[in-house]
Amino acid sequence: MANGVETLAASPVHSQILGRTATGAAALSALGRFCRKKPLGAFGGMIVLAMIIMAVLAPWIARYSYDETIRGARMKPPGAQFWMGTDNLGRDMWSRVVYGARISVTVGFGAVLIAQALAACIGITSGYFGGRYDICVQRIVDAWQSFPFLVVILSIMAVLGPGLLNVTAALGVVGAANASRVIRGTTISVAQNVYIESARALGAGHLRIMVRHILPNVAATLIVLATIGLGAFILAESALSFLGFGVPPPYPSWGGMLSGSGRAFFLDAPWIAIYPGLAISMAVFGFNMLGDALRDVLDPRLRGVGGGVR
Amino acid sequence: MRKYVLRRLLVASASLAIASLAVFSLPRLIPGDAVQLMLDERAYGKDLEDLRAKLGLDQPIYLQYFEWLGRVVRGQLGESLWTRRPVIDELARRLPVSLELGLMALCFSISIALPVGIVAAVRQDSFADYVTRSLAILGLSVPGFWIATLAVLLPAIWWGWSPPIQFTEFSVDPWAHVSQFVLPAVILGVASAAAIMRLTRAMLLDVLRQDYVRTAWAKGVSERCVVLKHSLKNALIPVVTVLGIQVAQILGGTVIFETIFGLPGMGRFLFDAINQRDYPVIQGINLLIVSVVVVMNLTVDAFYAYLDPRIRY
Amino acid sequence: MDAFASKHFRGVTRRDLLKASLAAGAVVSAEPLLTPRRLHAQGKRGGILRVRGYDPPHFDPHQTLNFKTNNTLSFVHNKLVRHKVGVAPGTFTVEPDLAERWEELDDTTVVFYLRRGVRWHNKPPVNGRELTAEDVKFTFDRFLTEPANPLKFMLDPVDRVEVVDRYTVRFRLKEPFVWLVNMLANPTGTWIVAREVVDKYGDLKKPESAIGTGPFTLERYDPNVKTVFRRNPTYYRAGEPWVDGVDWLVMEDAAAGLAAYRTGQIDCGNWHGWTVRQQDLASLKKSQAQLVYRDWLSNVTQGIYMRTDKPPFNDVRVRRAISHAIDRQAIIESVWVKGEATPAIGRGLTEWSPRVDQLGPGATYYRYDPKEARRLLAEAGFPNGLKTQITATPGYGIDIVDAVQMVQRQLKESGIDAELKLQEYGAYIGTTFLGKYEGLAMGPFSIAWEPHTALYGMYTPEQPRNSSHVADARIVSMLKEQMRTKDLEARRKIIFDIQRYAADQQYYVYLYSVGATGSWRPYVKNYSPNSSFDYGNRSAALWLDR
DSSP: OTHHHHTSOOOTHHHHHHHHTTSHHHHHHHHHHHHHHOHHHHHHHHHHHHHHHHHHTHHHHOSSOTTOOOTTOTTOOSOSSSTTOBOTTSOBHHHHHHHHHHHHHHHHHHHHHHHHHHHHHHHHHHHHHOHHHHHHHHHHHHHHHHSOHHHHHHHHHHHHOSOHHHHHHHHHHHHHHHHHHHHHHHHHHHHTSHHHHHHHHTTOOHHHHIIIIIHHHHHHHHHHHHHHHHHHHHHHHHHHHHHTOSSOTTSOOHHHHIIIIIHHTTTTOTHHHHHHHHHHHHHHHHHHHHHHHHHHHHOGGGTTTTTTOO | OHHHHHHHHHHHHHHHHHHHHHHHHHHHHSSSOHHHHHHGGGOOHHHHHHHHHHHTOSSOHHHHHHHHHHHHHTTOOOBOTTTOOBHHHHHHHHHHHHHHHHHHHHHHHHHHHHHHHHHHHHTTTSHHHHHHHHHHHHHHHSOHHHHHHHHHHHHHHHTSOOOOSSOOOTTTOHHHHHHHHHHHHHHHHHHHHHHHHHHHHHHHHHHHTSHHHHHHHHHTOOHHIIIIIIIHHHHHHHHHHHHHHHHHHHHHHOHHHHHHHTOOOHHHHHHHHHHHTOHHHHHHHHHHHHHHHHHHHHHHHHHHHHHOTTOOO | OOHHHHHHHHTSOHHHHHHHHHHTTOOOOOSOOSOOOSTTOOOOOOOEEEEEEOOOSOSOTTSOOOHHHHHHHHHHOOOSEEEOSSSOTTOOOEEESSEEEEEEEETTEEEEEEOSSOBOOSOTTTTTOBOOHHHHHHHHHHHHHSTTOTTGGGGTTEEEEEEEETTEEEEEESSOOTTHHHHHHSTTTOOOOOHHHHHHHSSSOSGGGOOOSSSEEEEEEETTTEEEEEEOTTOSSTTOOOSSEEEEEEOOOHHHHHHHHHTTSSSBOSBGGGEEOHHHHHHHHHHOTTSEEEEEEOSOOEEEEEOTTSTTTTSHHHHHHHHHHOOHHHHIIIIISSEEEOOSSOTTSTTTOOOGGGSGGGGGGGSOOHHHHHHHHHHTTOTTOEEEEEEEOGGGOHHHHHHHHHHHHHHHHTTEEEEEEEOOHHHHHHTGGGTOOSSEEEEEOOOOSSHHHHHHHHHSTTOTTOTTOOOOHHHHHHHHHHTTOOSHHHHHHHHHHHHHHHHHHOSEEEEEEEEEEEEEOTTEESOOOOSSSOHHHHHHHOEEOO
16 A cells, blocks of 8 residues: 555655744744635644543533433433433433543544554654564564454454453554554655765764654654544444444443444434434544645645545 | 565565464453353363363464464364354355455445546545535544444334345345345445545545646646546556455454344454354454455555556565 | 144143142142143144344254253254243243153152154154154263263252153152252253264254254254244144244344334344344334234343452441442333342242242342441441442443443442443453452343252352352252252242342342333234243244234
8 A cells, every 4th residue: 555655755844844833923824824725624623622622621511420320311302401312321411422522532542642653663663774674574564454453453352351441552553553654654765865864974873863853754644644543543433332342331432322322222312322423423524634634734745645544 | 577476475475474373372362261151151160171172272372373274274274163163164155245245345435436536636626626525524434333223224214124134145036135235335335435535536636746747738638538548547556555455454344234234244253253262263264364465465566566667676 | 743642642631730740849830821722722824934033153952051052942852841832921830842741759760751753853864763762861861971061050960861661761860859840841951852963963063963853943054144944744743833934033233123123024023032122112112003012021130249258248238238229220210111129039930039028128128228328338347438349241232231330320329439340241251250250240140940040059159150159058058958848839938038038148139130022013823922942832832824
């Protein structure tokens, strides 16, 4: 998949952009330009922002606790007291959706963090050192990538058992393979630059070069992969919930709500499924739109990256 | 060219070897073993030992690994721990089902995604572009199992129709056999369609910026000719790669659709095997999938090398 | 139909039956039965019954206790005795099947007289030959000696089985065991099999080896898809089966199954036991009122078990506090919709399960009373509550997980802070269910059709199913006593006493038996649902009228 990307030369554009946005005023004007040029991306960004705000301010926005069963309020339709209705155990759906943002943010960002960190380590070292180390590592990544996503996740989840952190770790580890390939490609092209050679001549150690020179140039790729990955991980978590391996209760993950009670009670109480479903769709939509726009802005040559993620 | 293929073959076998190790050890890391599960709650200590010995699970791990490897090389994948049926037979029955589902989904994907992607690229940033891109992302954003659930439940309530619950073999009724795949293939294809459409658009946009395309415009070549004859082929190369990956993902990833639509495919088979710790089955399926993927990667790479003379490494 | 066999069968009067079963200590229901319209009823022949079925892991009854295997085998096999068909759900009266009568010669010897003229299915290697006592002996020899037969415990007290003559079998017991006949009637593992089949196939795991004397033959098995049963033309019961065959369809997904039932693709409810899930019931009844619906209670109990061999749960006050902390009614209403609080034996086992208010002094602990719970905890030395953990598995379905969450919340309100630990099913079965856990755990207990299975394994030390690590001499002696008590009323009294004592001691905090609603299309006649694995006999008795 990454053939085209591997042979591309890295553009110094991203480092310039990153350097320029260091100052506040410049940042704001850059943001304004971004909104005007990429309205869809800006819209996506707003959705993402809303989600993060929801996650952070959850205890203040939600009217009840997410696992509080209100006696006598089983399966009530949306109304004045329960904005999104209640579920089969009498829990307020609005509160659960709001707290669900926390879970999705945790799982999504956590998994992305793990995936990108792993991918960066593997990809950068592999691309930088090259040689036999590169060949070995790439074979392992090859083998890793050949396993269908679901197979690996299920096996890891079966080994680790249910748990919020376990789901996050499993998703992160699995998502790292693809990303590492792309990072390796970018690293190879960056490493060919002359200033890398001069840094070596000046006596800089490998680690210093990798962290101070390569990493910033790869950062744009990481960002793009991260935004795409966020959407993918949220969807993956909901698929895992359907199979029984998602975030376990009582944590209110959107995927869990959709695939569990949402599905079971759909005929009687469709709101239990509709709102979490909408939340998932909007979050993924937002992340993807934002990621697309960022990619267009930061490095148009990364088109096609992450297009195959599902 | 031949040296290149040979080199890639060597590389592929190395990958396969590593993969076989992973395939063998991963299921055994899962706590709780098959014997315990088989005997459920009534297990007496000695009975567990007896059953383990009977199934050959009491030998040291590395011995089991080499024994398994030896049999694999001879083309035997062993028997299921639970049903004692040969794994190969089960795979032979279920692989076609998953393949049919996957291929139909891909066909649907491509037939929608390519034209839409081309239009979106050619009319970049127009209203049509925005609409199609949004629709594509929307298609990606809704979990597949949810669309499938709605597709199963709502027609039953509104029109009294539901997809057939019994799986029909091709030999029994070809038309019914094919039509039972249509609904799940379409839903499964929607997600891939979105991804492929975006990729096509992106790649085509890139190619359309190239100098040689600008030359073609300057020469006055018609739009259709520029797009279809000059640009498309080059743009499609990465798309083909992605397709390859999609097939691999589909092979093991159809478990959700197989569950909802009652299709006896490999996804469900693998899922059950993992839950039951049926090691030979898990190993057999994983090995098969991994081999298919490796072969596919090899083919794609060879295809590249054939298409693009620059790629000869 | 074989005239001799039907004449002989009609010759056994109800009085003889009662006398014989009482002499052998079998269970006879005192409950009024539904109008007995089986056996002599004139049904309509023809049609294929399409129902929700299962994919068994394999077909060998002596190597698993999996309900899927036994459900499937119930179509092709008979047992020595069986549960009556055509009764109210929850009634498990033993009646003759392959054995037309039996006699208890003394405390440790039971003799079974086999029906004559029963033929095996007309398939190689048995080719329709007659069933004899040798088959019965072979079956139970295999049952008792097959290594790792998880059902061996059912016939633990059996020493050996002997052939007396061609149609007579003798069971010799190691100790008095009044439940022997009930055990043989349990539709799990006691199917009669043939030696030639085992010799030919090595074991009984393959579908080709599912050969019996039952109402249907297994014609075809498509893994993950369906099993096709067709009428056995030489079945010994006159007229049965009425339907030409049964399509036993695998449907794992609840939504797809419901859609199939709604649109008439299957004839009975899509959920387990041919029921409809409570959450689907309301809309189904509204749109399809013409379907038949029948409610019953499950004979499975669900409850909390705990390490009663360690502090703090070795203190009976703590256990009673837990019981007070749970609002069983609230959980039933929210999660299961229908159900009833239950003693040690599931409410669905109607003859042996008293209502909770009849449990004497122990009944008070079933009352939802968080204040009392806190008081008991303080008395036991935990004035500020206590911290522990509660383990469960999603492997039994999401409803259980919902219930555990409610339990956790309720425990918290009474000062017991239980951390929820979810385990994957395989891991749960291998550890927690066998007693390797800390603190509390929650889940369903095994299904039972007579009180012995429901109680013995759970309260006897060193038994794998003694999940709460109970070591109470009084209960053990009561259990041993009821195993020997021949008189039905005296035995029932002991069983009730055990349940009263269990309620008082709360080694297991029993929660409830959930309600189920069976459903079938109106053209399915003479079908009486029951919560047992005996689908074969129930299917053989019904007919399709359309």
